[in-house]
Amino acid sequence: MSYPVQRVTLITLGVRNLAQARRFYEALGWVPSEATPAVVFFQMPGMALGLFGLKDLAEDQGVKEVTLGTGAITLAQNFATEADVDAAFAAALAAGAKAVKPPSRAHWGGYSGYWADLDGHVWEVARNPFWPLDPDGSLHLPKGA
């Protein structure tokens, strides 16, 4: 195995209605790289996000069913400014997301809000002053701590 162990190639979100879920992410400005009647893939920096029907996902996993929207996994997008966080949060609501927590100052020194997509998958939008981002929006954690 020549790849680093610490990596994720693909995040797959199980969805109730694939066409509806696709429209939601497209309303956020996302553009699919590949879309079939069964699956939609979006390119991200170095990895992909996939939308996949719940039944297909359960079948793929060889399990009876998978259930939705617990928020025990969250996906975060970080931004450079609090205004950018507010704008991203507003754009999500405008696309049909549910507000979980409006952006506010957090005890750890940042600024963060949460929204849930149509299937309850929870995204965080945040500014973390201790985590500068690369020009492409990717993250390299500070050394040590």
Add this chain to the structure above:
Amino acid sequence: MSYPVQRVTLITLGVRNLAQARRFYEALGWVPSEATPAVVFFQMPGMALGLFGLKDLAEDQGVKEVTLGTGAITLAQNFATEADVDAAFAAALAAGAKAVKPPSRAHWGGYSGYWADLDGHVWEVARNPFWPLDPDGSLHLPKGA
């Protein structure tokens, strides 16, 4: 917002027991970049994976509780060969993961298995012959389809 819209900066996994969850990922060969009594962060190519206590995660989201292990979000690692997939699956079980589906040939032409971590978060290990990987293990989706 100068960053691309299609990106994830951080994946946070809610966990019951942070020390135990950290030991599990360390047993898989992962090395934390930052670890406090409250949170553990692992550097991945261009992004991070975080482990965070369930109560802290619920508090952070401003919700009463978040529940675990539905598998409606899956995190995938792709590999170059089926033998690499088998080795990664075996390494996960050796670290204490639960087998969800042993690696097998998939109808879409690849080879894939699923395991669940101590908190039920579901990972896929896969070889997708249509998705060549970069030397650092990152993914760039083929154009069109």
